[in-house]
Amino acid sequence: MTSAVKLSLRDVLKVFPLRRGGSVQAIRDVSFDVLANEVxxxxxxxxxxxxxxxxxxxxxEDPTGGIIALDGQAIxxxxxxxxxxxxxxxxxxxxxxxxxxxxxxxxxxxxxxxRRERAARFIELVHLTKFKDAYPNQLSGGMKQRVAIARTxxxxxxxxxxxxxxxxxxxxxxWHMQELMMSIVEQARTTVLMxxxxxxxxxxxxxRIIFMSRHPGTVAANIVPDFKGGxxxxxxxxxxxxxxxxxxxxxxxxxxxxxxxxxALEQA
Amino acid sequence: xxxxxxxxxxxxxxxxFRRPIPAAWVWILGGAAWVVFFxxxxxxxxxGAANDxxxxxxxxxxxxxxxxxxxxEFLRDILDSILRILGSFVGACVIALPLGVLMxxxxxxxxxxxxxVSAWRYLPATSFIPVLLMWFGTGEEPKLAxxxxxVVFFLITLTMDHTQxxxxxxxxxxxxxxxxxxxxxxxxxxxxxxPNIVVAMRQMLAVSWTYLVIAEIVAQTTxxxxxxxxxxxxxxxxxxMAGIILIGFLGVLFDSLFRLVHRLLFPYLHERR
Numbered sequence: 001m002t003s004a005v006k007l008s009l010r011d012v013l014k015v016f017p018l019r020r021g022g023s024v025q026a027i028r029d030v031s032f033d034v035l036a037n038e039v040x041x042x043x044x045x046x047x048x049x050x051x052x053x054x055x056x057x058x059x060x061e062d063p064t065g066g067i068i069a070l071d072g073q074a075i076x077x078x079x080x081x082x083x084x085x086x087x088x089x090x091x092x093x094x095x096x097x098x099x100x101x102x103x104x105x106x107x108x109x110x111x112x113x114x115r116r117e118r119a120a121r122f123i124e125l126v127h128l129t130k131f132k133d134a135y136p137n138q139l140s141g142g143m144k145q146r147v148a149i150a151r152t153x154x155x156x157x158x159x160x161x162x163x164x165x166x167x168x169x170x171x172x173x174x175w176h177m178q179e180l181m182m183s184i185v186e187q188a189r190t191t192v193l194m195x196x197x198x199x200x201x202x203x204x205x206x207x208r209i210i211f212m213s214r215h216p217g218t219v220a221a222n223i224v225p226d227f228k229g230g231x232x233x234x235x236x237x238x239x240x241x242x243x244x245x246x247x248x249x250x251x252x253x254x255x256x257x258x259x260x261x262x263x264a265l266e267q268a
Numbered sequence: 269x270x271x272x273x274x275x276x277x278x279x280x281x282x283x284x285f286r287r288p289i290p291a292a293w294v295w296i297l298g299g300a301a302w303v304v305f306f307x308x309x310x311x312x313x314x315x316g317a318a319n320d321x322x323x324x325x326x327x328x329x330x331x332x333x334x335x336x337x338x339x340x341e342f343l344r345d346i347l348d349s350i351l352r353i354l355g356s357f358v359g360a361c362v363i364a365l366p367l368g369v370l371m372x373x374x375x376x377x378x379x380x381x382x383x384x385v386s387a388w389r390y391l392p393a394t395s396f397i398p399v400l401l402m403w404f405g406t407g408e409e410p411k412l413a414x415x416x417x418x419v420v421f422f423l424i425t426l427t428m429d430h431t432q433x434x435x436x437x438x439x440x441x442x443x444x445x446x447x448x449x450x451x452x453x454x455x456x457x458x459x460x461x462x463p464n465i466v467v468a469m470r471q472m473l474a475v476s477w478t479y480l481v482i483a484e485i486v487a488q489t490t491x492x493x494x495x496x497x498x499x500x501x502x503x504x505x506x507x508x509m510a511g512i513i514l515i516g517f518l519g520v521l522f523d524s525l526f527r528l529v530h531r532l533l534f535p536y537l538h539e540r541r
Contacts, residue, residue: 058440058443059443079444086437092438092456093537094459094460094534094536103442104445104446107442107447107451108446138539152444152445
């Protein structure tokens with residue numbers, strides 16, 4: 001794997017003003033790098049600000065302080081080099097699957113023939129060729145997310161951002177989608193920054209896990225899951241069977257508990 | 269257990285919460301209401317409970333309607349009325365749709381126009397009739413103006429509401445695919461909001477018919493409303509009733525046309541998995 005830095009965050013700070021005056025630091029001192037072709041997962045308890053970090057990378061929100069840079073260029077606004085897949089379904093209901101996947105390329109002036117070919121290739125990659133002329137209303141939740149992934153990748157972003165992309169799916173579909181995602185990332189050779197709160201998902205897909213704590217929202221651990229032997233695995237159960245899997249899962253659960261413990265008790 | 273057991277059939281009951289009924293029954297029940305209505309009406313005249321002069325029986329009203337429809341003059345009235353509806357409605361849409369979409373998209377535009385538009389919405393359009401008559405006389409202008417005023421402010425507000433309901437994630441997605449503001453407006457917000465806006469248009473067209481009759485009665489020249497008002501003078505109740513039935517029929521016809529347009533424009537909303 002190459003070690004060129006694709007995305008870097010340095011001392012990122014996000015302060016939200018409160019309605020009654022004053023302000024709250026949602027995120028502070030967030031610094032980490034994502035290497036080229038790496039799958040990096042931001043993991044953490046709810047309320048740690050992981051989605052805010054992702055939205056700032058996308059340019060949908062501005063950091064209050066610090067620097068976020070893609071390929072050495074500071075990020076100022078949303079752009080096609082940082083395509084994002086959301087937890088909520090974002091298929092355009094008025095377009096067929098084919099036209100959905102072509103959407104970004106159409107915006108960016110890709111010629112029609114190339115657009116059609118590239119869309120067909122990515123639709124094939126997410127196994128939706130049979131449904132290319134269907135409208136999103138006719139698709140299941142998992143299929144809609146596959147459309148979103150294909151649409152984003154067909155636009156050739158420098159980095160793929162995913163905000164809990166499988167969070168709304170049932171357990172079985174989620175697991176299939178994680179494996180599908182691994183094969184897509186492998187074939188499209190994309191750099192990925194993904195947010196999740198699902199520990200199993202993080203360990204299975206990640207080359208690097210950024211564990212965030214809350215109050216304040218900051219990087220508590222930068223974990224490289226060495227037990228996977230520096231390679232990617234296509235089947236989730238293979239990863240789970242590796243020595244070292246349980247140890248890492250336990251460590252992360254302890255980190256989670258240290259974060260969640262007090263409040264969980266308060267709510268119980 | 270040995271032997272085949274069939275599940276006991278649930279008894280069919282007339283009233284079941286939200287259980288769909290066969291399509292044939294929808295037509296039969298819907299038609300039955302009309303049969304009952306005209307039946308009672310006919311019976312009221314036959315039994316002498318209703319005065320034939322003030323409320324002619326339905327078969328006479330229908331006959332009168334057929335007679336009117338065979339004459340040039342009435343067709344002219346109908347055409348005038350329809351042109352007024354369409355003219356004023358197109359005018360209202362030309363103003364309301366772009367303005368409503370912009371107000372629903374950009375909070376600055378909303379902040380500027382909304383207090384103004386809201387105030388107008390609470391003024392009854394009919395309260396403008398005296399000044400409209402003074403300004404424009406009894407020609408086409410006051411009628412078109414009344415219909416326009418009666419519809420445009422509601423249509424602006426409804427369009428704005430439906431535009432605001434377009435989910436933020438769709439806009440965010442387009443941004444991360446490289447869309448600029450104009451592209452987001454035309455390729456995301458407008459197509460996403462349009463199905464609901466067309467429904468709002470359908471509802472406001474029904475309101476237009478109400479104002480049409482008022483306008484034609486006040487500035488009596490031509491049109492279905494004017495014809496009905498003339499008939500009143502000669503106690504031609506059957507012509508008035510015929511007018512009412514015709515307006516009802518035209519209303520339903522326009523409504524069905526809008527439904528058809530909705531189906532043609534947005535086929536993806538009408539397809540089932």
